[in-house]
Amino acid sequence: MLFDGLPVELPTATLLPSASHARHRLIGGRLRHWLGDRWAWLRPRTVPMIAAFIGMLWVLGSTKYLSTFAAPSRAALYDPSAMGDRPASSIRCGPERMHATPSGHIHIAPVRPGSHDVTITLEP
Numbered sequence: 001m002l003f004d005g006l007p008v009e010l011p012t013a014t015l016l017p018s019a020s021h022a023r024h025r026l027i028g029g030r031l032r033h034w035l036g037d038r039w040a041w042l043r044p045r046t047v048p049m050i051a052a053f054i055g056m057l058w059v060l061g062s063t064k065y066l067s068t069f070a071a072p073s074r075a076a077l078y079d080p081s082a083m084g085d086r087p088a089s090s091i092r093c094g095p096e097r098m099h100a101t102p103s104g105h106i107h108i109a110p111v112r113p114g115s116h117d118v119t120i121t122l123e124p
Contacts, residue, residue, distance in 0.1 A: 017025065042049070107121040 105123045107119075107123065109119050109121075111117040111119055
């Protein structure tokens with residue numbers, strides 16, 4: 001102790017990363033920062049985004065249902081054999097035929113081949 005002198009701090013060693021390790025740390029840090037910014041924006045909007053996504057799926061499903069399952073086939077709408085040989089004057093379109101039920105059918109058929117006149121039949 002007599003020859004030690006005044007108390008001095010020990011030297012400090014500094015580690016320097018290699019170039020590839022420093023590049024990976026820099027890219028990783030920037031990626032974490034970018035993801036953190038995106039998460040900070042999305043976090044308060046998570047529940048509304050989930051509700052909007054479910055609503056979008058519901059709208060797509062309802063349009064699919066309405067376009068395929070709720071409409072009758074085109075063959076049922078256009079059935080010229082249902083008319084037979086009746087003339088257009090024999091079709092009744094009075095008020096008693098105007099209140100068709102949703103399960104009713106509409107038949108549209110030409111009066112004769114090559115004619116632009118049609119007959120419309122509403123059947124309950």
